[in-house]
Amino acid sequence: MADAGKITEKIWSFFRFVILVGISFIIIYPVIYMISCAFREKNDMNNPAVIWIPENFTLDVIRDTVKAMDFGNALKNTIILNVGCSLVQVFSCAVTGYGFARFNFRGKKFLFRIVIMMILVPPQVISLPLYTQFMNFGIKGLFTVNLIDNMLTMYLPALTGNGIRSGLMILIFRQFFRGLPKELEDAACIDGCGVLRTFISVIVPNSIPAFLTVFLFSFVWYWNDHYMSTVFFTNTKTVALVLKNIDNELKTFFNSATVEISTREQIVWKEAGCLVSIAPVLLMYIFLQKHFTEGIEHSGIVM
Amino acid sequence: MKKKISYSKKKSLCGYGFISIWLIGTIVFFIIPLVKSLLYSFSEVTVESGKTVTEWVGMDKYIKVLTEDGKYTEYLGDMLFETLWKTPLIIIFSMFIAVILNQKFRGRTLARAIFFLPVIIVTGPVYKIITNDMETSGNNDMSNFSTMMSTDLIGELLEFLGIYGISDKTVDIISTVADNIFGIVWNSGIQILIFLASLQNIPRSAREVAEIEGATSWEYFWRVTFPYISPFILVNTVFTVIDSFTSPLNTVMERISDMRNEWAFGEAAAMSWIYFVIVMAGIGVAVMILNRFVFYESE
Numbered sequence: 001m002a003d004a005g006k007i008t009e010k011i012w013s014f015f016r017f018v019i020l021v022g023i024s025f026i027i028i029y030p031v032i033y034m035i036s037c038a039f040r041e042k043n044d045m046n047n048p049a050v051i052w053i054p055e056n057f058t059l060d061v062i063r064d065t066v067k068a069m070d071f072g073n074a075l076k077n078t079i080i081l082n083v084g085c086s087l088v089q090v091f092s093c094a095v096t097g098y099g100f101a102r103f104n105f106r107g108k109k110f111l112f113r114i115v116i117m118m119i120l121v122p123p124q125v126i127s128l129p130l131y132t133q134f135m136n137f138g139i140k141g142l143f144t145v146n147l148i149d150n151m152l153t154m155y156l157p158a159l160t161g162n163g164i165r166s167g168l169m170i171l172i173f174r175q176f177f178r179g180l181p182k183e184l185e186d187a188a189c190i191d192g193c194g195v196l197r198t199f200i201s202v203i204v205p206n207s208i209p210a211f212l213t214v215f216l217f218s219f220v221w222y223w224n225d226h227y228m229s230t231v232f233f234t235n236t237k238t239v240a241l242v243l244k245n246i247d248n249e250l251k252t253f254f255n256s257a258t259v260e261i262s263t264r265e266q267i268v269w270k271e272a273g274c275l276v277s278i279a280p281v282l283l284m285y286i287f288l289q290k291h292f293t294e295g296i297e298h299s300g301i302v303m
Numbered sequence: 304m305k306k307k308i309s310y311s312k313k314k315s316l317c318g319y320g321f322i323s324i325w326l327i328g329t330i331v332f333f334i335i336p337l338v339k340s341l342l343y344s345f346s347e348v349t350v351e352s353g354k355t356v357t358e359w360v361g362m363d364k365y366i367k368v369l370t371e372d373g374k375y376t377e378y379l380g381d382m383l384f385e386t387l388w389k390t391p392l393i394i395i396f397s398m399f400i401a402v403i404l405n406q407k408f409r410g411r412t413l414a415r416a417i418f419f420l421p422v423i424i425v426t427g428p429v430y431k432i433i434t435n436d437m438e439t440s441g442n443n444d445m446s447n448f449s450t451m452m453s454t455d456l457i458g459e460l461l462e463f464l465g466i467y468g469i470s471d472k473t474v475d476i477i478s479t480v481a482d483n484i485f486g487i488v489w490n491s492g493i494q495i496l497i498f499l500a501s502l503q504n505i506p507r508s509a510r511e512v513a514e515i516e517g518a519t520s521w522e523y524f525w526r527v528t529f530p531y532i533s534p535f536i537l538v539n540t541v542f543t544v545i546d547s548f549t550s551p552l553n554t555v556m557e558r559i560s561d562m563r564n565e566w567a568f569g570e571a572a573a574m575s576w577i578y579f580v581i582v583m584a585g586i587g588v589a590v591m592i593l594n595r596f597v598f599y600e601s602e
Binding site: 012013016019020023024026027028030031033034037092093095096098099100102103104105106108111114117118119120121122123124125126127128129130131132133135136156157159160161162170195199220221223224225226227230231240243244246267270271273274277278281282285286289290292293 | 316318320329333334343416421436496541545572
């Protein structure tokens, strides 16, 4: 009996290994391909001998791509706009999530339904009216300003807990705060802490994992955002936007060149563009990977 | 003398205080736009010197996009069909992987790191570029890999197993699934994470009882694991569908963006509402079906 169990265990761990390696390959493949392409010369694309390791190693492709994308400027914009918004959003969602988790008030059920609605409604449905609304933003008859191309179009929703996928983040925070022991607040209350003080000096320090997890997701989703930013911006270029438009940028960049570049060869530059665009996120992921999962896994998002 | 407010009343006021910022934001950036969007879909929208003017036209826009816009209806059909078959596969796959990743083995941390990697990439434009590039660059390993996984291998495998004469359609479906393994794996990150979190909810005592009773792993999965994670099938189904809305590969949404860029606001709004309502109806049906199989732990 025991032997049979051991053998099944052995066979299973072998299969588990095969399955995991196989699927890991599917996931890792594009990343390796990206790195491999970004450092090769375009001729290597047509060389059947080159599969992974480039024959002619070069940094020119990356240099060209960075220039074509105006990457430095895009990175600056992304940090000011997207990273800033993701930070602000974490706090606005935390405050809202805490309100839903710990207080009883009339209409709470209804308001929470709106949070669920926010998760369900795709941004495409509301982006259009949002655009016209930002075009003349303000109170009718009193003052209106055109906010299109202004960073406030992204910051205002983030500040009020209505940024990218904020419904989901409010939900995560609410679940997390509900899981915290009530005694925490009771102790603070007895010590004469006000509600806001309790939140800032007792709840927040005890919720670092949740904050970190939500921030990481918020960061990634804002970094990758190519939808909301196309709606509101015509001039400001973020990393995701320049990458989305990379075909045209490469065309303008190589306009002067006399050599024809085939679609196959273009891959070299496109993959290089992908690589530089995700490099910051990828680096962060390598170092903080554990925290992506920890907050969600250990908070026990019991619905 | 100042009237004393009761404790519970004070508490509820604090509650309003905490959600007040969100509430204002939601009215301005969610509720009003949502209502406006619905209004647009029934109107002829024109923008004159920075002001939007709407003129009620009833169902015209809906009829127009459904009967005249061939591209839209084609994409809509494709996307709905894709959601229909991809969602169950993503759910099954991510449940399977979550169960595996929850077991103890060497290299688990690395395996987890790899399986969540798509989460940081899949929502961005990078995902679209790499899918396109892998398609254009013909003879690379990935295509060999997927050719190996698709028609030939599957046909031969079926023959080898002695399964003949199943309809071409079935073979077609199986090969499409195999060809789409990449898409399924890459879109399962969060779902795996949610299932993993739900697996933490299984009490240790359940495992112990199962061991004492001599349950096999198979029985353990169906009698213990599955009932515990079944509520999350629902959550994941909803998440998968919503995620497909914002995917850079979603052709319907791209069409809607194109219409918006052509200033056809009424049409764009009608398109997004049709898509949204159909998908929500689908989710509603899925919820009803799944609810019959879901086990809720009574508290």
